[in-house]
Amino acid sequence: MPVSLDGPLRDRLLRWVERPPLRVRVPEELRRHFEDRTRSDIQRVVPIGGLCGILLALLIVAARFTFYRGVGTPADEALYAQTTAFNFAVIVVTVVALQIPRAFRHYRALMVSGGAAVLASTHAASLLIQEPRIATSATYACMLGATVVTIGFRNGVVYSALTCALGLGCGSLYAAWMGATPDWVFASYGFVGASCVGIVISWLVERQDTLHFFQSVLLANEANERQKLNEQLAAMSRTDSLSGLANRRSFDDTLEVEWARMRRERKPLSLLFVDVDHFKRFNDTHGHRDGDACLRAVGQAIAEAALRPADMAARYGGEEFVLLLPDTTLAGATEVAQRVLALVDALAIPHGDSPTAPHVTISVGATTADPASELEQRHLVETADACLYRAKHQGRHCVVSSLLRGDSIRPLPRSRVAAEPR
Secondary structure, three states: OOOOHHHHHHHHHHHHHHOOOOOOOHHHHHHHHHHHHHHHHHHHHHHHHHHHHHHHHHHHHHHHHHHHOOOHHHHHHHHHHHHHHHHHHHHHHHHHHHHHHHOOHHHHHHHHHHHHHHHHHHHHHHHHHHHHHHHHHHHHHHHHHHHHHHHHOOOHHHHHHHHHHHHHHHHHHHHHHHOOOOOOOHHOOHHHHHHHHHHHHHHHHHHHHHHHHHHHHHHOOOHHHHHHHHHHHHHHHOEEOOOOOOOOHHHHHHHHHHHHHHHHHHHOEEEEEEEEOHHHHHHHHHHHHHHHHHHHHHHHHHHHHHHOOOOOEEEEEEEEEEEEEEEHHHHHHHHHHHHHHHHHHHHOOOOOOOOOOEEEOOOEEEEEEEOOOOHHHHHHHHHHHHHHHHHHHHHOOOEEEEEEEEEEEEEHHHHHHHHHOO
């Protein structure tokens, strides 16, 4: 159950579960979830409970004709038959109504009205029937009905008490209206006693159900928090803490996936290797704190150059970064490399000890794997690294590109590097 708990509410639930109070009340924040769970529980037991109710009504009818055939006056027999038929009809109608989704929305009212009607008719019969054995049988049936509506219905202590009160009151009023003059206290003793016992048990069951609900909410919340923590840890394990980009492990996994996709779809795959020029001198001159800030800024510039969701920027290690470009030709990869170069230049991070420029610069090696050639993914990384190495030897602050065919490295002349759109 995905329920979000704040600190005070969680502490309150823990306190109630560890030391349950006499009266357990569902907090307003959880009341809707508790009602949904109660409704779901009742919906599951209604078919079985309804079948048991119908079988019980049939059993009472069978017992009447088995053990009390020919006993009592015709009026008693007619009243007993009418009561039995009425109860059977109410039970069937209530069970059928609870199977209808629109009617089930009002399941509490249906269960209260149906239960009260059965109790009222049975209680009235126990008061109106003159033959002692049949009247006693009706009294026992009434006590059994009180037990069912208070415990079996699982409708809560308030609705259980309301059902019994309506059954007792309506049954007594009907019997009095029909002229019954029994000892009302004695005649209602069994019904009232069974109702009270059932209501107490209903209260205990409801209290225990509420505590179980609290436990389930706490367990679900704990599992949800654990899942979030695991997701955060997984994200941290694949993210470079300094630059905020993907780390080396994440890059290796993505490269493997994209390499397989390149083979399957026969589309080119490009890779940029980016290195910050004279970074050791920058650290020695400006300090490691500024060095970390420089790497963060360069990393964000590389990420900004990755315009498509499939492009992946990662920190490869130290002052080296990579940019993986699926479905990108060499011309497109070179264009992205030039964009990265321009974005880093636009940062204008001062570099007081750089022989290349007065600000921080980068060198980029770009390569594209031809999907038609038989290569391994390591060749892509090795070729991009070799291109970066050549960029360093060409004076830094430049881009060197190469089309990867077989195991050879064939850097293109600078004059042939086209600025074609990706």
